[in-house]
Amino acid sequence: MSQKEITKNNLIEAFWSIYKVKPLPKITVKEITDKAGYNRGTFYTYFSDINEIQALLKEQLIPTKDILLSPLMQLDKTSNNVFDTLDRTNEYIKEHSEKIAVLIGPEGDPAFVHEFKMRIRKIIMDYIHELKIKEPEKIEYLIEYQISALIGMFQLWLEKHGGIDEVELSEFAEDISCNGATRMLAEMLNNKE
Structure with missing residues (x-):
């Protein structure tokens, strides 16, 4: 350097x-x-x-195209679980969680979550358009739903100071994504002691 x-x-x-x-x-x-x-x-x-320092750091926190697209490419090729390839995402979260926590925290930058989601969505949608998928606009809503849910889970995880480890959180997010939140909630509400 x-x-x-x-x-x-x-x-x-x-x-x-x-x-x-x-x-x-x-x-x-x-x-x-x-x-x-x-x-x-x-x-x-x-x-x-x-503000320029903050903008530079926000830019550095956007996951790379490779991190974002690897799980989708794997899903596209194998029809397997998208979460099977999320080890790099967990590494990204470990590496950047403190900075992201500051930006999405109560004293952080309210625009960060919006900018973060827009950038991620653009990278994924560019890939979707390359694949010439039918109904890309519906996929964009699906992506927004998933990104918002994951960010919300991450915010709660930060508020609870980890509570569960990131592997368990990742597995739980996978379960919700694969099995549906409504069905899982119904099962949990009916699982009484």
């Missing part, structure tokens, strides 16, 4: 250490530069403002 890259990364990490405990509008450039050990001029060499 060059010295410029090291300096930029130090500023980004200083921002994150502050952003974890303080809402964006209350963070100052001076706080970031003091934490990173630089002056304000150094900050402006790399960023126009604090």
